[in-house]
Amino acid sequence: MNLTKKIILGVLVYLTFMLVLLPADIAVKLAPLPTNMNISGVSGSIWSGKIESVSIGQRQIDQVQWQLSPWGLLLGKVTLDLVIGNPTSPVNGKGLVTLSMSGIDAEGLKFDAPSRFLLGETRLPFRTEIAGELSVFIGTLQQGLPWCEQLDGKLFLNAVRVKNQFGHYPLGDIELALACIDGNVEIRSNEEMNQLGFNGSVLLQAEKNVVISAKIKETASQPDDLKKALTFLGKKDSNGYYPIKYQGIIPL
Structure with missing residues (x-):
């Protein structure tokens, strides 16, 4: 393997690790959120993270957790296994949500x-x-x-x-x-x-x-x-x- 290929491979590996380890709070700060949305208590990574509170206007959702499937990204999709609150929370839910160009x-x-x-x-x-x-x-x-x-x-x-x-x-x-x-x-x-x-x-x-x-x-x-x-x-x-x-x- 020549030097150029080694450099390209090294950069790709570095970018991959950076993406895998990217903290969720940084991703949220970079995201183009609506002006009336407030998010607090972000932890974990973009692959497995948690948000303590999401408010949109007068509505509030607590304890949002997600797992992101890396396999969906290979198909140009973002597949999230979402959990909102728990069974005793006033607002709660769960399910598999996929975001794509369609x-x-x-x-x-x-x-x-x-x-x-x-x-x-x-x-x-x-x-x-x-x-x-x-x-x-x-x-x-x-x-x-x-x-x-x-x-x-x-x-x-x-x-x-x-x-x-x-x-x-x-x-x-x-x-x-x-x-x-x-x-x-x-x-x-x-x-x-x-x-x-x-x-x-x-x-x-x-x-x-x-x-x-x-x-x-x-x-x-x-x-x-x-x-x-x-x-x-x-x-x-x-x-x-x-x-x-x-x-x-x-x-x-």
Whole structure:
């Protein structure tokens, strides 16, 4: 091996060790983070590290840990085995997330959070207040246009309670199925997945457009305020269902 090849090999080995041993806190300082994001308590390396706290606006996530797969880099991908908090933390999750030029993919993703974390400081119409817990399970997610190429998962809304100027609505537990339809995210439920007599879907399209196509009928388990409000949806059909139709920009 001539001197030139030895120098090139030595430089490559040196750069490889520098990358492997690069502290995570230096990598975070060099990263182009959003202006409203604050990160503290960074330790470990870019291959195996931990962050004590991540805050984005009014939202905060504690104890973020990751393992980075070196094999994914050979394919031009960043594959992270993520863990957020622990099972007793208000906000917790885990899963395999892959970042590439084509977007974000995820497998076996689980995320739990209270409604106040998701809503943040958002002001809802009619002075609406929402309480409850959310759990997301994603078997497979592949980003596409406008939203997805593939999506298979479940969304659980636990002990949901809604309060606004029209009444109180303890809605209980609601299960929703997540799917990808022609690049759009579909959220679907039926009477076997909720106690509200609700059947139908919500389709999230490009440009924040949403299409709701559903129906609901009165059931014994519905809160009284909800039963009274059903008549505002229009005329019920022969099977006792009231229509729920909407198409437009997400009303937030």
